[in-house]
Amino acid sequence: MSRFRTRTKVVGAVALVAVLGLLAGCGTYRAERQGKQVGEAICDLKTGGADDAERNADKVKREYNDLQRIVGRPFNEDVSDIDQQITDLIEHTRQGNSVLQTQDIAAIQRNVNAVSRTLNGKGQAAYDGVQEGLADCDFS
Numbered sequence: 684m685s686r687f688r689t690r691t692k693v694v695g696a697v698a699l700v701a702v703l704g705l706l707a708g709c710g711t712y713r714a715e716r717q718g719k720q721v722g723e724a725i726c727d728l729k730t731g732g733a734d735d736a737e738r739n740a741d742k743v744k745r746e747y748n749d750l751q752r753i754v755g756r757p758f759n760e761d762v763s764d765i766d767q768q769i770t771d772l773i774e775h776t777r778q779g780n781s782v783l784q785t786q787d788i789a790a791i792q793r794n795v796n797a798v799s800r801t802l803n804g805k806g807q808a809a810y811d812g813v814q815e816g817l818a819d820c821d822f823s
Contacts (some may be wrong), residue, residue, distance in 0.1 A: 714805040715812035717753050721746045722816015725791060728769070729784045729820060733777040740773050754809045762794045792817050 724746040728739040747765075751757050768791050775783040792814065799810035 711805050711808040714750075714754050715808040715815075717746070717750045718809035718812025718814075719816040720812075721750050722813040723819065725769075725772070725788065725813075725817060726820035728772055729776060729788060731776065733779065736773045736776045739776075740769060743769055750809055750813075754805050762791070762798055765791065765794065768794075788817060788820055 721743065724739070724743040728736065728743055731739040768787055772784060772787040772791075775787060795810050795813045795817070799807055799814065802810060
């Protein structure tokens with residue numbers, strides 16, 4: 684009987700470790716998915732046109748507020764000058780200046796990449812997700 688109890692305890696401990704690992708993985712996946720939504724929202728801002736610029740900018744801010752809630756890190760403080768880059772992107776979208784829009788997206792990508800390299804876990808997954816969302820952006 685003693686052998687059976689020991690085996691049960693070992694199996695229980697292994698199951699607990701597996702569940703904790705799964706839960707940690709889910710948080711990382713959620714952070715990456717939300718990061719991708721931020722990147723996609725930034726792309727929508729670029730491609731949405733002048734009439735939708737303000738609405739799409741609000742969507743970007745909502746998405747990165749959600750990202751902050753999930754990850755626990757303030758996105759707009761991590762990525763230097765993100766608010767200014769979003770403001771520039773809004774203005775360049777209104778003007779229809781695709782060259783400057785592309786430069787704005789590239790600046791955001793550089794900053795996101797720089798922050799991503801300094802993090803790990805959910806934070807890094809979130810910023811990797813932003814990069815993934817920005818990678819789908821139309822650069823033409």
